[in-house]
Amino acid sequence: MFSAFARFFKPVTLVTLLSVSLLSTKTASAIEQPIGIINALIIDGTGTPPSTSKNILIQGTQIVDIGENIQFPEGTKIIDAEGKVLMPGLADMHIHFTDGGDGFDFLGYQRRLNALLYSGVTTVLDTGGVLPFLKQLKLAIDNQVIVGPHINYVGPLIDSADPTWPVISRSMVSTVQAKEIANYLNNNGASAIKAYANLSRPQMYALVSAGKEVGLPVIVDAWVRNGFEHMVTLGLRAFAHTPSRVTEQTLNIMKNRDVFIISTLGIGEYKEKARHGQLGFLDSALLVNTMPDWSIAKTRNLYESDSKTQAYQPGTFYKQQLENIKKIHSAGIKVVAGTDDTGHFTGEELHRELEQLVDAGLTPLEAITAATYHAAKLLDQDDQWGVIKVGTRADLLIINGRPDIRISESRNIETVIKSGEIIDRTRLTIKHSTAPRFRDTSTSY
Helix, strand or coil: CHHHHHHHHHHHHHHHHHHHHHHHCCCCHHHHHCEEEEEECCCCCCCCEECCEEEEEEEEEEEEEECCCCCCCCEEEECCCCEEEECCCEEEEEEEECCCCCCCCCCCHHHHHHHHHHCCEEHHHCCCCHHHHHHHHHHHHHCCCCCCEEECCCCCCEEEECCHHHHHHHEECHHHHHHHHHHHHCCCCEEEEEECCCCCHHHHHHHHHHHHHHCCEECCCCCHCCCCHHHHHCCEECCCCCCCCCCHHHHHHHHHCCEEEECCCHHHHHHHCCCCCCCHHHHHHHHHHHCCCHHHHHHHHHHHHCCCCCCCCCCHHHHHHHHHHHHHHHHCCCCCCCCCCCCCCCCCHHHHHHHHHCCCCCCCEEEEEECCCHHHHCCCCCCCCCCCCCCCCEEEEEECCCCCCCCHHCCCEEEEEEEEEECCHHCCCCCCCCCCCCCCCCCCC
């Protein structure tokens, strides 16, 4: 059976890999050529004021020097970024490459990977999906078979005997299973464990304990229980969404226990259809250059039809989200940017999330930190990426604008550098006339 399966898919696989691997093909000299960036306004990701007095040298995959008078090696490619901002690549810390609902899109993975990189998203955390698929994606990207951002994943949602999203879940019936689950995820490259809504507190606590033994933090989505005291005291690393309820007591506990909050403010805007009356965003280059034309047209028609019958304003749920993020941030709790993207506005959604964080009361610099330094700290990887300092991975953006003043200008991306390689963004744009016409399983051809 499996050999027949392989024979059937081998031609498609080879063609697919050949077509997408062209994007990642580069010569040894291109890999080894140092890169120097000069005259940029540097936002380092930590929230400190921008610096104008330093230049940066990149060799291999890392930042190797930062200073005013760097002696660039012979043959260094110099990028003069005068009047522009240099900042860390962005991270979306709540996405799903495989949706748990009705619409599954396994074939369109490369378009989404391209859209993320095109939008300056150099790192992601998949917070619930099909583990073998995610593992294969990560391995292919890490080995330069295909292009895409750095991928972290939790693997399947760990849920009860009757999981909410069965296709992307693994059932946990007893606390006894916790160690086996944690070992399985750790052995298969997961960066964290995702404990889901239907689990009991003892089951979640068992996962936290088992996760500590193998070095995997636990991210919890307990739905309406997010932020409740009996959840906050579990020992979890983060809530996967902004809690719908916070109190002074739970805020203090979260602060003292260093619990992170992944924002996903776009959920409220989506549920209340708040963007339906603002269709200009569909003309954004971040979408036009990465989203299938048929999908944009379908979205526009749907939103225009809805906007004729309803006046879309932020409703109670969305306003509560914004208010709670403001309280969480004011309490000194680390906020991490995440969108809950499942493939529609991939990449662009993160820039919208940053705008929403500013609407909630964060400064533009603090919003950038939520998608850079705090994102890396969530997984204890801040010594590797998410900040501009010597020894970290050279995932960088050059922005033609001042996102530290006007967060919407984070969209004005001029250059994307991933692991020390300058990405050719023109090769990431979708070619509408020749792009595969994949539809997800809920959309007819």
